[in-house]
Amino acid sequence: MAFFLETLIGGLMAGMLYSLVALGFVLIYKASGVFNFAQGAMVLFAALAMARFAEWVPAWTGIDNAIATTLIAFVIAGTCMFLVAWLIEKLVLRHLVNQEGATLLMATLGITYFLEGLGQTLFGSDIYKIDIGMPKEPIFVFDSIFEGGILVNKEDIIAAAIAAGLVVLLSVFFQKTSTGRALRAVADDHQAAQSIGIPLNRIWVIVWCVAGVVALVAGMIWGSKLGVQFSLTTVALRALPVVILGGLTSVPGAIIGGLIIGVGEKLSEVYLGPYVGGGIEIWFAYVLALVFLLFRPQGLFGEKIIDRV
Amino acid sequence: MLYRENGQFKTSYRADQAIFPIAQDRIAIALMLAVAFLVVPMLASDYIFRAILIPFVIMALAALGVNILVGYCGQISLGSGAFMAVGAYGAYNFFVRIPGLPLIPALILGGLCATFFGILFGLPSLRVKGLYLAVATLAAQFFSDWMFLRIKWFTNNSDSGSVSVNNLQVFGMPIESATSKYIFCLAVLVVVALLAKNLVRGSVGREWMAIRDMDVAAAVIGIRPMYAKLSAFAVSSFIIGMAGALWAFVHLGAWEPAAFSVEVSFRLLFMVIIGGLGSIMGGFFGAAFIVVLPIVLNQFLPALVGMFGIEISTAGVSHAELMIFGALIVWFLIVEPHGLAKLWSTAKQKLRLWPFPH
Secondary structure (H helix, E strand, O other), X not given: OHHHHHHHHHHHHHHHHHHHHHHHHHHHHHHHOOOOOOHHHHHHHHHHHHHHHHHHHHHHHOOOOHHHHHHHHHHHHHHHHHHHHHHHHHHOHHXXXXXXXXXXXXXXXXXXXXXXXXXXXXXXXXXXOOOOOOOOOEEEEOOOXXXXXXXXXXXXXXXXXXXXXXHHHHHHHHHHOHHHHHHHHHHXXXXXXXXXXXXXXXXXXXXXXXXXXXXXXXXXXXXXXXXXXXXXXXXHHHHHHHHHHHOOOOHHHHHHHHHHHHHHHHHHHHHHHHHHOOOOHHHHHHHHHHXXXXXXXXXXXXXXXXXXX | OOOOOOOOOOOOHHHHOOOOOOHHXXXXXXXXHHHHHHHHHHHOOHHHHXXXXXXXXXXXXXXXXXHHHHHHOOOOOOOHHHHHHHHHHHHHHHHHHOOOOOHHHHHHHHHHHHHHHHHHHHHHHHOOOOHHHHHHHHHHHHHHHHHHHHOHHHHOOOOOOOEEOOOOEEOOEEXXXXXXXXXXXXXXXHHHHHHHHHHHHOHHHHXXXXXXXXXXXXXXXOOXXXXXXXXXXXXXXXXXXXXXXXXXXXXXXXXXXXXXXXXXXXXXXXXHHHHOOOOHHHHHHHHHHHHHHHHHHHHHHHHHHHHOOOOOOHHHHHHHHHHHHHHHHHHXXXXXXXXXXXXXXXXXXXXXXXXXXX
């Protein structure tokens, strides 16, 4: 039982990181109908920027305080993501208005390649560590109920808290601010939003920025757990089934889908994996999402797709 | 003056429905085939065969298959690499388990394996479409990556999933030299391209295109979506599977599951989009572009940067290659979203009116 709970918690933690990446997908798809394959590359780029600036800032300015360095690095990396978002809108999206979904998907694949190359050219391609001062040592909880207790990483708990905070922040941003309302309006209907004076271009920049910041947070947490390296881009591929499970247009869907996939992956690997040769967590999420789609094509929380001739 | 159909009268329906109704096209195609089969083998060096021509021919075949699914039937697929892998490993299994099986039946059996796999993973297309389907087909990709790495039976109990074939023969002739490999692949490509061209011109192809353009309307006028979509998956994955088998058997010789990773799927999709969706010609253009581009970049980038007095490391070249590749794709999509085939047909249209613009 304790082992099951431990696996479950591990799955939830992994799932939460998937949710963070999936959130980036959903934000952009909601506001512009673009399926952003570059989210993984953005996570890598952001994490690389964060890791390198955290290294460079003390060397340049002589600041020795860990918290201050982290903050400055975070702000600089955030600015980088803002620049990336602005350039993507300026150079790519603006010219591809009204193209088909497939074309836009391809364009984001192109952006993926570009960002991967650019990130490694600017920041180097070694494995870096992000140290944002998270406590590493595991703690044991519930040792009164189970023998030996359940092993939980403090780091995971903090990461979960950060992710939860981000989600709350985003929902407040979407529900309460006028920009958030404009974003939702654009998501519902581009033309109608434009006709009441919402500038589409600015909205796109904002949404890609927000996705960039989400990518930065995701990259930061992944990076401090496992180190920043090229394989971070594959995180995006792991997060894709989350998006289709939860529905492409739903923020809560991304969160809950992420948790389901995270738990499903870990439990299947531990309890099912030994029978079929292991390593099944790579495709298990996809097959789970696939089977699920057969019953509910729009995902858990997605909007119902209505086709008219 | 040179490219005009004036004075070419057709007196039968057969003549009117020919693949190339204009005589100049027929001559041009015949010339191109003659060059490809006779002149190229005499001129090209071994390096050009192995690095450019053979990959180009096989990838063009695969792109043809992808184009049937994505371009003609509108089902975006990111699982093409998996179909190639199934074709390759399927053909391999028949090849080792049936002693004395000739190469061509092995290729066809590999294609049939891919067909079954394709139909299986095409089933979700009956329920989901568009971008959801694109992600769903990734399931095929990751599943096949895992299957050939972990299930030992498929790889004849090799530990790492890497296998090899040798002593390839077609009709008693060995397929060992680069020239013979090239000729063989080219022959397969020409036959399959002819069949595919006729298929997409016929009733099946028109059903696919109706489904692509608007599936609900197509269903209303009596096209069975299930039949049309699954037949597109079947035909497309058969061709991709054959291309996979060729890639493994003829081009690589020895391979492992990583040869058919998700990267291959992306590249195939690039070929189709850059070449032109819904055009047999497009696959050839796209394959040429995607196969040749990395080689050209690799060869010329260090020299080009060197002119400005900058030394560039190997890692730097590969990063720059990624960036240029990505930028070119975006640039292409912006400038010509209908692909190179559209440029080709525009050029032909202009040529017909030349020298008068209207």
